[in-house]
Amino acid sequence: MSNPIKVLIQGTGFAGQGHAEAFRYAGAEVVGIVGRTPSVVESVAKELSIPYFSTDWQQALKDCKPDIVSIATPGGAHETPIIQAIEFGCHVFSDKPLSTTGDSAKKLYELAKEKGVKTAFASSFRYMPHVIHAKRLVEQGMIGEPLEVECISHFNLERDIPFGWSHRKEDGGGRLNNNFTHKLSIVTSIVGEEILSIMGEVRDDLGKAPIVEGVHNFKKRRDFIPSDLSDPTLKWGDSNVEWSYTVLAQLSSELAAKPVSVLFKHGGLQPRFNEDHIVVYGSKGAIYIKGHYACGPLYYYDENKQWTELPLPQDIIDNTPEGEGDTERNWRYLIRELVNDVKGENILPYQTFKEGAQYQQLIDLIRRNDNWIDVSQL
Template identity: 30%
Template structure:
């Protein structure tokens, strides 16, 4: 049967396979394909394998980097045409790990082929585009997961437990502040193009948003804010295939080399309204800056009537502190940090996603609905038009 058959037929086939071949373990043999060969592509491929998915192919856009990643991961089938690979291999699961520019086309094609889809954040470049992607997977009847992986970091899980235990009382507000202190002469790449899915807002706020919602138990419902490109032009250097290798250009080379226009925001500030269970509203402040540094590291803080919790080293967190409203002293709260929290985030998401595909869902995980809502909120931030206050004559 073709994978482009109806979703109902897919579920029947999957159910029969489980009955005949997976009775002992309740697990179905699942074949996966990864589109994108950067850091996230490697991370999702590793996570899929750790969850028992057979990664049958890896798809990239540049031959040498793609094949190098394939060799490092032991994936022999490395393709440069993701459409042809989808049509030929008919995988059960597709992980889309590219920048946001081609996400919609990839999601729609994978859904038409009957594949379950996990897509890295941001889901789309706008709310309407993300909505089309959500409609595509829902219409096809396939499972869908969204790369809000930082909600799994142990520090955040511990903070949520403290909130549930009423350690800080009734919630009042949340802050997420990140200063990345990036060198200004980083070479041009998709991060500098809104059309490609770049910018601090689209790539930083999804982390803070999924974390703020998780720790509060609420849902973000409105947003206002401001973004700024900061730099109009950036130097051109070697292509960037993996952000772990994104290094600045020598100042002399930059001075005499080509430059390209940057239209993506390098700072973003937003205030988000979060509706808590029961209907009460709180606000969350997000500030994301690419080039600036502060005395203190990036953090997420949760404030309540009885005290505050602060998590340092956002968005993955290495330290947590608690302050009672009745004291000026901060007390460190121990938790077990993971050695590689970024990979662990991918691992946790895919573990939950794969279990759901196999009919053994153990809890909630971020889906395209969350990705679509994030895009809608980011659209609201971009649509904000601050005006100068009238000054007395």
């Protein structure tokens, strides 16, 4: 394609603005942006120098004729605009979750496959530099056969963050949608993409959150926590999603004779005592990465039974996009892959709606909380 790839963005918040900058970084032309509120979408469009803005998605598709659309709204608002974009013939980049139910996400994947459009699913923390390094070390046999993976994180989120989409299952909220998707993507990237079995337990230990007007940018929601939570006029919304989860999975690995066991443990509201981490244990060694999303550094446990910090290889550093933070850099990495794919260039496989649909079906299974066996009479 000789002309710049044209992109239409849906969503004006943190994700929408981040997606717009990421597509520009990849050399695409952001031709329009769509939002719910006229004054907000106009303001964001002017701030980002986007020539077209609207509150009508279908009309924007007709007016802008984009090659790619970017879906940057909460998950509860994904299904209809994605269907409309696919029917229009657009390739689609969607933030996670792909949709709010496994059935809905599967329908989107099957439609995209039927129409022959390219899709990308932004469980994109697999592009953290230390994750890419760990993947390389495992492939090189540095730890022998991978046996077990442990993912531990505690976020200690403020309980009084204003009520919004993250508190509602029907809007794509919950820690499985917004944390587990990244963790699962990281682990499958390192060990192997085939998920064999899964079970889990979830818990809502929040209950409610204050309702506050004016929250637009998800990243700035903490700025709106009420100063007086005892104010009798303050309204409260009920949470209906998980804020903690424990998941066990088994993955197939080409490097292992048996399935690899994986533990995902996340407490969204619980404080951490030691570092959040991801560890890959093997028959000959182990890899430890600090941070809930593997921000690093990375340590290698060798045959001498010692942990040694390993620096990032220069080629991984050179291939990492610039960006304000990890989220922005990872969007840029995945979007660069999608844009290059649309251009017809040779690229490595990346996550598509296939994984987005699979992940949402897994989340539905985990949320059932039906893995318990009553042993009270034993």
